[in-house]
Amino acid sequence: KVLIDVPCSDLAEELAQSETKVQGLQDALQRVLDRREEERQSRQVLKLYLETFKNENREKAAESKTVSRKEMDVVDTGTSSTDALFRRMLSDDICAVLKKKPSPELFLNSKDLELVLKEDTQILASVLGWDKQKAEALQQACNQELSKRLEQVQALHSLRNTSKGKKMVP
Numbered sequence: 001k002v003l004i005d006v007p008c009s010d011l012a013e014e015l016a017q018s019e020t021k022v023q024g025l026q027d028a029l030q031r032v033l034d035r036r037e038e039e040r041q042s043r044q045v046l047k048l049y050l051e052t053f054k055n056e057n058r059e060k061a062a063e064s065k066t067v068s069r070k071e072m073d074v075v076d077t078g079t080s081s082t083d084a085l086f087r088r089m090l091s092d093d094i095c096a097v098l099k100k101k102p103s104p105e106l107f108l109n110s111k112d113l114e115l116v117l118k119e120d121t122q123i124l125a126s127v128l129g130w131d132k133q134k135a136e137a138l139q140q141a142c143n144q145e146l147s148k149r150l151e152q153v154q155a156l157h158s159l160r161n162t163s164k165g166k167k168m169v170p
Contacts, residue, residue, distance in 0.1 A: 003025070003029055004029050004033070008022050008023050008026060011025075011026070038158050042151060042154045042158070045154060046147060046150055046151060046154070049150060050143075050147065053114075053117070056118075057117070057118050060118060094108065094112050094115070094116075095128065098128055098138065099128055099129075103141070104141075105138070105141045105142045105144075105145040106145065108142070110146060113145060113146045114146065116138065116139060117139055117142050117143055119139075121135045121136050121139060122135075124138070124139070
């Protein structure tokens with residue numbers, strides 16, 4: 001930051017370089033500072049997004065517990081009523097991907113990843129016939145993939161905004 005704030009001519013004289021080279025150096029340093037600030041802001045936005053996502057999950061979990069008993073009644077087919085509700089939320093295609101793919105989070109769209117994350121781990125394990133640890137690992141992988149996708153979108157928006165700004169500068 002100090003090197004950027006120093007007048008270009010003074011810095012050029014001190015470094016025994018041309019002013020154009022020093023100006024290029026100052027520009028590069030400013031870009032690095034800008035990128036770091038964008039990364040910091042992106043991390044903050046992601047953190048807020050994840051907190052909001054967790055809060056929404058809690059609210060939806062509370063709502064699902066208040067579903068009327070009539071909706072919860074399911075003919076005894078060997079599955080619990082919560083499993084039946086879960087299956088209605090996740091299509092057979094999604095369940096097949098979760099069961100058969102080695103890294104299913106890479107094969108699901110973001111909306112499907114959110115559905116997997118919203119589910120109770122025990123219910124997810126039950127529906128997929130897994131133990132709770134494997135279901136937790138799946139949810140963690142889905143969360144990481146969703147976070148990575150959000151970061152990519154934010155980076156693209158940042159690049160788009162940066163490139164728009166450069167086009168306007170004479």
